[in-house]
Amino acid sequence: MNNHRDRLVRAPDLGPAAGGGNGGDAKLPQDALAILPVRETVLFPGAVLPLAVNRQVSVAAVQHAMREGQQIGVLMQRDPQVQEPSPGDLHRMGTVANILRLVTTPDGTHQLVCQGVQRFRVLDWVGERPFIAAGVVRIEEPDTRTPEVEARFLNLKRQAAEALQLLPQAPEGLAATVQALDSPAALADLAAALLDVPPDEKQEMLETVDLVARLDRVSRSLAGRIEVLRLSAEIGRQTRASLDQRQREAILREQMASIQRQLGEDGGKSAELKEIDEAIVKAGMPAEVEQAARKELRRLERMPEASPEHGMVRTYLDWMTELPWRLPEEKPIDIQEARRILDEDHFGLEKIKRRIVEYLAVRKLAPEGKAPILCFVGPPGVGKTSLGQSIARAMGRPFTRVSLGGVHDEAEIRGHRRTYIGALPGNIIQGIRKAGARNCVMMLDEIDKMGRGIQGDPSAAMLEVLDPEQNNSFRDNYLGVPFDLSRVVFIATANMLDTIPGPLRDRMEIIDLSGYTEGEKLQIARRYLVRRQLEANGLKPEQAEIDDDALRAIIRSYTREAGVRGLEREIGRAMRHAAVRIAEGSAESVRIGEGELAAVLGPPRFEDEVAMRTSVPGVATGLAWTPVGGDILFIEATRTPGSGRLILTGQLGDVMRESAQAALSLVKSRAESLGVDPGMFEKSDIHIHVPAGATPKDGPSAGVAMFTALASLLTGRTVRSDTAMTGEISLRGLVLPVGGIKEKATAAARAGLKRVLMPARNRKDYEEIPEDARARLEFTWLERAEDAMAAALEERPAAA
Numbered sequence: 200m201n202n203h204r205d206r207l208v209r210a211p212d213l214g215p216a217a218g219g220g221n222g223g224d225a226k227l228p229q230d231a232l233a234i235l236p237v238r239e240t241v242l243f244p245g246a247v248l249p250l251a252v253n254r255q256v257s258v259a260a261v262q263h264a265m266r267e268g269q270q271i272g273v274l275m276q277r278d279p280q281v282q283e284p285s286p287g288d289l290h291r292m293g294t295v296a297n298i299l300r301l302v303t304t305p306d307g308t309h310q311l312v313c314q315g316v317q318r319f320r321v322l323d324w325v326g327e328r329p330f331i332a333a334g335v336v337r338i339e340e341p342d343t344r345t346p347e348v349e350a351r352f353l354n355l356k357r358q359a360a361e362a363l364q365l366l367p368q369a370p371e372g373l374a375a376t377v378q379a380l381d382s383p384a385a386l387a388d389l390a391a392a393l394l395d396v397p398p399d400e401k402q403e404m405l406e407t408v409d410l411v412a413r414l415d416r417v418s419r420s421l422a423g424r425i426e427v428l429r430l431s432a433e434i435g436r437q438t439r440a441s442l443d444q445r446q447r448e449a450i451l452r453e454q455m456a457s458i459q460r461q462l463g464e465d466g467g468k469s470a471e472l473k474e475i476d477e478a479i480v481k482a483g484m485p486a487e488v489e490q491a492a493r494k495e496l497r498r499l500e501r502m503p504e505a506s507p508e509h510g511m512v513r514t515y516l517d518w519m520t521e522l523p524w525r526l527p528e529e530k531p532i533d534i535q536e537a538r539r540i541l542d543e544d545h546f547g548l549e550k551i552k553r554r555i556v557e558y559l560a561v562r563k564l565a566p567e568g569k570a571p572i573l574c575f576v577g578p579p580g581v582g583k584t585s586l587g588q589s590i591a592r593a594m595g596r597p598f599t600r601v602s603l604g605g606v607h608d609e610a611e612i613r614g615h616r617r618t619y620i621g622a623l624p625g626n627i628i629q630g631i632r633k634a635g636a637r638n639c640v641m642m643l644d645e646i647d648k649m650g651r652g653i654q655g656d657p658s659a660a661m662l663e664v665l666d667p668e669q670n671n672s673f674r675d676n677y678l679g680v681p682f683d684l685s686r687v688v689f690i691a692t693a694n695m696l697d698t699i700p701g702p703l704r705d706r707m708e709i710i711d712l713s714g715y716t717e718g719e720k721l722q723i724a725r726r727y728l729v730r731r732q733l734e735a736n737g738l739k740p741e742q743a744e745i746d747d748d749a750l751r752a753i754i755r756s757y758t759r760e761a762g763v764r765g766l767e768r769e770i771g772r773a774m775r776h777a778a779v780r781i782a783e784g785s786a787e788s789v790r791i792g793e794g795e796l797a798a799v800l801g802p803p804r805f806e807d808e809v810a811m812r813t814s815v816p817g818v819a820t821g822l823a824w825t826p827v828g829g830d831i832l833f834i835e836a837t838r839t840p841g842s843g844r845l846i847l848t849g850q851l852g853d854v855m856r857e858s859a860q861a862a863l864s865l866v867k868s869r870a871e872s873l874g875v876d877p878g879m880f881e882k883s884d885i886h887i888h889v890p891a892g893a894t895p896k897d898g899p900s901a902g903v904a905m906f907t908a909l910a911s912l913l914t915g916r917t918v919r920s921d922t923a924m925t926g927e928i929s930l931r932g933l934v935l936p937v938g939g940i941k942e943k944a945t946a947a948a949r950a951g952l953k954r955v956l957m958p959a960r961n962r963k964d965y966e967e968i969p970e971d972a973r974a975r976l977e978f979t980w981l982e983r984a985e986d987a988m989a990a991a992l993e994e995r996p997a998a999a
């Protein structure tokens with residue numbers, strides 16, 4: 200069709216390109232492409248297309264590719280008006296092309312003839328001047344021939360044949376080419392390239408990588424096109440039948456007006472449908488999802504408003520249109536600022552904050568990379584949730600919490616199918632909608648408390664949610680379409696590790712928050728909790744004050760916890776007391792010292808518990824590790840006339856029962872050195888009880904305390920009230936090492952004890968114990984059970 204002769208030109212003939220930047224001669228990294236920005240044209244794989252090359256960026260890109268003998272990346276501009284496009288003006292998905300030849304027309308403009316090879320996606324921009332260059336990933340076209348694909352392939356072929364028949368000026372031989380095509384992907388791309396639709400729609404087709412969705416998308420457009428062609432063919436026929444064109448238009452207008460009149464009578468519904476239609480457009484759904492939504496919208500159109508299904512479809516469409524499909528712009532993370540935010544919100548926790556900053560730094564450098572999933576493990580009230588909130592704040596993203604505690608049904612995570620009455624999406628999708636962004640920070644609370652019921656295993660669904668290979672197309676049963684969770688920042692919390700299923704645990708990076716020492720709690724109270732409670736109770740700082748001694752007393756005598764939640768509650772109570780006094784006018788300002796506490800908060804709750812409990816022989820203070828931090832526990836032993844039985848109560852597990860038996864055997868074998876008549880055992884029953892019977896207890900680490908309690912009972916010497924102990928014992932009287940030393944020592948310090956007895960073989964764990972607890976405790980390291988007796992029992996038998 201050109202009336203001039205094509206001629207081959209070498210790259211340098213194009214004239215000079217602007218210098219500087221990535222340099223005309225610079226080599227690009229291996230998977231990088233020189234980019235040719237084009238306007239209102241989409242090149243599809245397989246298609247041969249002439250492209251105008253006149254702008255500096257285009258000229259330089261083509262020169263570079265030709266000189267290096269490389270392919271070129273063709274990307275369409277978002278806005279055709281932009282004269283000098285920069286990377287931000289381009290779509291991120293385009294087609295890699297082979298340069299076939301370069302043609303210069305007589306009027307001096309250049310045309311590049313190139314052939315699309317395969318799709319690519321831009322990973323990052325690696326240059327802007329003199330030409331745009333991008334690091335890319337090439338998208339392979341898998342050779343899938345499922346029945347789903349096959350059916351669509353045949354259908355599309357049929358449609359293409361029909362369209363070509365209706366087209367008067369279809370190129371010769373095209374119909375035969377189409378029929379001979381054997382690849383569904385090639386057919387879809389060929390049809391898309393030939394279709395007479397706006398460039399943006401073509402770009403959408405290009406971006407539809409999934410083959411089934413692409414075949415559907417192209418087939419839908421083609422069907423529309425065929426309709427138009429049929430109509431125009433019919434009009435043509437009628438014109439030939441000498442129907443006056445004007446007359447025909449008048450008739451059509453008349454028909455349209457009548458249809459509109461009818462619609463007018465039913466204005467409410469059509470307004471509603473229009474609203475949903477607009478919401479679908481606004482939601483920015485991926486093509487496949489939009490297709491599903493539109494299908495439902497068409498169903499809704501046909502449904503009487505009064506039918507129960509109408510409401511269900513309407514609710515479904517509300518969910519679909521309100522979900523944040525579009526990815527909001529992500530600001531790069533400011534690491535300095537993140538550090539400042541973490542410090543502002545939390546006292547101490549240095550190691551943990553450092554780890555979080557590292558995590559954020561990695562995410563900053565590789566935003567699309569697979570970041571590990573952080574899991575905060577620790578007792579309640581140690582700041583797991585508030586750390587999560589700080590991370591969200593530092594990343595500038597919304598925060599949402601999803602509680603997994605008690606979830607034992609897969610559908611709670613993945614939603615119910617819409618066939619169920621009252622079905623809703625699962626809590627992951629609900630969390631996303633609440634957050635309003637699909638790159639939110641989502642805290643998965645109590646992941647250790649997920650159960651497993653008869654309705655499927657929720658942890659399997661969780662695995663899929665957290666798997667970076669799968670979560671970009673997470674399928675909620677209710678939605679029935681994939682949702683991309685890959686940009687969500689997941690953070691899990693748990694009280695204990697043991698109950699998290701192994702595969703889930705492997706996906707996560709565990710961060711331990713073990714609880715605070717008294718010194719840390721004091722600082723947290725002073726810097727955060729008091730201020731927060733002042734505000735919460737409408738007080739100004741000058742109106743109420745709690746001094747340090749009072750805070751320390753609250754920590755010691757009114758709370759016994761690893762975290763600071765109880766502490767905050769008690770401070771809140773004290774503040775309310777102050778608020779009442781100020782509101783009733785009996786004081787201008789209130790100062791609460793240690794002396795006032797009893798009046799404000801009631802009598803101390805924990806102070807003398809140990810002294811009181813251990814005031815009789817037969818009670819020893821043990822130390823336990825629990826999921827909510829360490830704690831003290833009492834081992835009580837008594838003797839009654841009987842026949843040599845050992846009675847054990849207090850919900851003890853097997854290991855603990857055996858350890859009680861071992862303690863008793865050990866005491867029996869030491870009877871003489873304890874000054875006990877060995878014959879006494881046959882005439883007595885020994886009862887060992889570990890109170891707090893509602894909590895199951897297990898483990899061997901109470902062995903030393905059991906032995907000490909029995910020795911105390913039989914010798915009549917009480918156990919020192921300032922001493923707690925832990926350790927396993929062997930039948931031969933050796934003290935064996937145990938776990939949880941740090942938590943146990945912290946618990947002893949928290950309970951106001953002064954001395955702890957621990958296995959000598961745990962000495963290596965001493966370094967782990969927080970400074971604060973170390974300073975307050977005296978440690979005795981036990982080799983043998985006798986060492987415990989010597990260190991724990993009072994010298995003399997208690998007075999009867």
Ligand SMILES: Nc1ncnc2c1ncn2[C@@H]1O[C@H](COP(=O)(O)OP(=O)(O)OP(=O)(O)O)[C@@H](O)[C@H]1O
Nearest residue numbers: 544545546578579580581582583584585723727763
């Ligand atoms: N290091 C700290 N500095 C300042 N405040 C803290 C610190 N640790 C905890 N807090 C405060 O203690 C309160 C309880 O913390 P948070 O709710 O985060 O606990 P949690 O570990 O998530 O508990 P749970 O497991 O019960 O949800 C919050 O108000 C939090 O701000």
